[in-house]
Amino acid sequence: MAESISRSLRDGCLEGEHAPALTIEDSLASPFGSHVFDHFLANLASQIADGTSQARGLVLVALNRSPSFYIDLLRRKGVDASLVDKWVRILDCYSDPLGWKNRIPPLTNVQKPSTREHVSFFRDVRDINKLLSSVLDLGKGFVGQGKTRFAVAVDLVSNLLRHTSLPSVAGLLNNLRSNDQISCIFWLIHSDLHEPRVSAALAYVSTVVASVQPIMQLTDEHRSRRDFLWLQKNSCKAKFCVRLKRRNGRVKLLAEELHMDQVGVKFAAVTSENSFVNKSLLPKVQFNLQLSDQERVDRAKVVLPYEHQGNGEAIEIYDGRRSLSDDQKDPHSVQPSTFSATTDAQANSGNGEIHYIRDSDDEQPDSDEDPDDDLDI
Amino acid sequence: MNPSPSPPRDPDLLEEALGLGRGGSPPWRLAFVEDCVETSGAFVLHHFLKRALSTEGDGTVIFLGLAQPFSHYDRVLRKMGCNLSVQRNKNKLHFIDLLNLEFLGADEKGENDIEIGFMDLYNRILRYIEAIRSKDYNGGWTTIIIDDLSHLEIAAHGSVKHVLDFLQYCGSLTSEMDCSLVILNHEDIHSSDEALQMLSHLDYISDVLIKAETLSTGIAADVHGQMTVIIKDAPGGLIKKLHSFQFKVKENGVEFFYPGSRF
Numbered sequence: 036m037a038e039s040i041s042r043s044l045r046d047g048c049l050e051g052e053h054a055p056a057l058t059i060e061d062s063l064a065s066p067f068g069s070h071v072f073d074h075f076l077a078n079l080a081s082q083i084a085d086g087t088s089q090a091r092g093l094v095l096v097a098l099n100r101s102p103s104f105y106i107d108l109l110r111r112k113g114v115d116a117s118l119v120d121k122w123v124r125i126l127d128c129y130s131d132p133l134g135w136k137n138r139i140p141p142l143t144n145v146q147k148p149s150t151r152e153h154v155s156f157f158r159d160v161r162d163i164n165k166l167l168s169s170v171l172d173l174g175k176g177f178v179g180q181g182k183t184r185f186a187v188a189v190d191l192v193s194n195l196l197r198h199t200s201l202p203s204v205a206g207l208l209n210n211l212r213s214n215d216q217i218s219c220i221f222w223l224i225h226s227d228l229h230e231p232r233v234s235a236a237l238a239y240v241s242t243v244v245a246s247v248q249p250i251m252q253l254t255d256e257h258r259s260r261r262d263f264l265w266l267q268k269n270s271c272k273a274k275f276c277v278r279l280k281r282r283n284g285r286v287k288l289l290a291e292e293l294h295m296d297q298v299g300v301k302f303a304a305v306t307s308e309n310s311f312v313n314k315s316l317l318p319k320v321q322f323n324l325q326l327s328d329q330e331r332v333d334r335a336k337v338v339l340p341y342e343h344q345g346n347g348e349a350i351e352i353y354d355g356r357r358s359l360s361d362d363q364k365d366p367h368s369v370q371p372s373t374f375s376a377t378t379d380a381q382a383n384s385g386n387g388e389i390h391y392i393r394d395s396d397d398e399q400p401d402s403d404e405d406p407d408d409d410l411d412i
Numbered sequence: 413m414n415p416s417p418s419p420p421r422d423p424d425l426l427e428e429a430l431g432l433g434r435g436g437s438p439p440w441r442l443a444f445v446e447d448c449v450e451t452s453g454a455f456v457l458h459h460f461l462k463r464a465l466s467t468e469g470d471g472t473v474i475f476l477g478l479a480q481p482f483s484h485y486d487r488v489l490r491k492m493g494c495n496l497s498v499q500r501n502k503n504k505l506h507f508i509d510l511l512n513l514e515f516l517g518a519d520e521k522g523e524n525d526i527e528i529g530f531m532d533l534y535n536r537i538l539r540y541i542e543a544i545r546s547k548d549y550n551g552g553w554t555t556i557i558i559d560d561l562s563h564l565e566i567a568a569h570g571s572v573k574h575v576l577d578f579l580q581y582c583g584s585l586t587s588e589m590d591c592s593l594v595i596l597n598h599e600d601i602h603s604s605d606e607a608l609q610m611l612s613h614l615d616y617i618s619d620v621l622i623k624a625e626t627l628s629t630g631i632a633a634d635v636h637g638q639m640t641v642i643i644k645d646a647p648g649g650l651i652k653k654l655h656s657f658q659f660k661v662k663e664n665g666v667e668f669f670y671p672g673s674r675f
Contacts, residue, residue: 063612063615063616066616066649066650067650069646069649070649101584101587101588103587104587129584130584130588131584132577132580133527133577135531135534135535135581138531139531139534139535139538140535142538142541142542143542143546194580197573197576197577198573225612225616227612228609228612228613228616229609270650270651270652271650295650
């Protein structure tokens with residue numbers, strides 16, 4: 036599932052449509068959101084560097100972590116530093132989001148962190164219109180005008196929501212995804228910092244919502260005790276639930292398992308741990324509750340009394356999709372003889388029978404007697 | 413007759429939990445100390461203060477004193493074997509007295525005044541960092557301690573947003589300079605939804621959470637409370653390690669021990 040999200044971000048949008056938009060949401064119970072964000076960011080950056088994506092550049096709006104963190108991250112993930120310089124632009128809203136540093140005397144005698152050419156400062160996150168134009172200017176600056184597109188990543192929408200209203204932020208994201216130079220956009224939000232309506236509003240402006248949820252739900256008891264069992268279960272694993280909105284309006288819900296290791300996040304199909312638990316919860320009994328393979332084959336051979344026997348003639352079963360007369364006229368349709376031949380072959384391979392063995396002689400043969408007639412109600 | 417060997421010194425469980433070696437920099441940047449009415453976490457700040465000013469390291473401290481006057485900390489730390497007045501004269505401790513801090517509220521000049529107040533406070537911290545780095549700087553670690561956050565909220569007329577903005581600026585200092593931030597906060601004074609969100613915010617931006625609580629079994633004479641130290645892999649990240657132990661606050665320090673190890 037995560038791969039298909041990566042592909043969707045890579046492929047971008049069709050002409051005349053909004054760009055695919057991904058919301059990544061997490062909570063303190065399962066705070067893997069930033070790791071998932073880093074995963075998609077690094078994937079997209081390497082695809083842009085390889086030239087395999089529709090986007091020809093990436094604008095990263097850094098609200099939560101410093102630009103140097105992201106430069107190190109991309110380097111760690113194997114993206115060439117020169118390519119990062121060339122194809123990635125970082126809008127630094129982290130170091131001075133409210134412009135304080137411009138209003139106080141600068142530090143002297145203190146070595147400032149080196150600024151890079153592809154990092155631009157943004158000093159008023161409350162001005163959403165200015166932020167929008169800064170993102171677009173940065174993107175257009177390195178991919179140029181015309182039909183070339185670029186991708187946008189916003190590392191933490193929650194920080195924006197602290198400074199501006201929900202409609203402004205939703206408007207910003209909507210304007211970005213509807214811009215004809217933007218290939219795809221994705222952002223992270225800590226859902227537990229906001230009311231549920233915030234997540235819902237952002238879900239409406241996104242095509243995919245990836246929600247990171249704990250494997251084991253947090254209860255009050257766990258929270259108060261910082262439960263070791265809960266931590267053990269959730270410290271390196273989470274549920275990665277994806278809600279996809281198709282073009283025709285169909286909504287698909289999918290889930291994967293997310294594993295954390297030293298390198299980063301890895302996604303895997305939901306393990307059979309739950310089914311294993313179910314199996315292990317079955318009571319231990321002295322008789323088989325499951326059938327062996329041979330028993331299954333034998334069962335399949337049994338012709339049930341109500342099944343059409345054929346009696347040597349072709350079986351014509353109306354399946355409700357087309358009329359029999361149409362079938363006969365249609366030269367491409369499967370001939371009835373083919374079907375009957377198959378069933379004959381199956382029948383010849385051996386017939387199954389139903390054997391009934393009574394448990395004991397005490398058991399009465401089938402009768403119409405009411406077994407509960409002795410109950411005096 | 414040979415003197416009997418002194419009993420082995422108990423390991424400092426708090427320092428072990430926080431991964432603090434002798435001197436040098438801590439492996440984390442932003443630590444929150446959460447306490448409650450029944451169990452004060454102030455002793456953790458005293459512990460950090462003493463450690464940062466110890467002779468083993470070249471550390472300096474910028475202390476934002478909102479809860480107590482300087483003389484209070486001086487008396488407490490003196491019993492712990494650390495003379496704050498001397499450290500202050502040596503410019504190793506920069507104490508910002510904020511007992512009477514109050515920003516002008518929205519009713520008088522508008523909301524912007526709270527922001528200007530926090531900006532001025534941030535500027536004062538920057539100036540101290542400048543002073544620390546300007547002469548005889550040998551790469552020592554700077555610890556910024558805030559005692560405590562609830563007073564900042566009061567000064568800001570309850571504006572959580574402005575407090576969080578200020579913390580973000582202080583937090584960005586930790587990634588730009590060699591410094592760490594230790595903040596005391598009271599867990600039980602927040603009840604509204606907005607304040608609960610504040611606690612979650614703090615949890616997201618910190619990489620260490622130290623929680624001082626009462627014993628679940630009630631008050632005991634020899635055990636003053638229990639402590640949980642949560643170490644994350646990054647600010648707001650996954651819980652990497654969780655340590656739990658009990659403590660006893662003494663006149664000249666704190667004793668940490670594992671539950672049941674003293675009886």
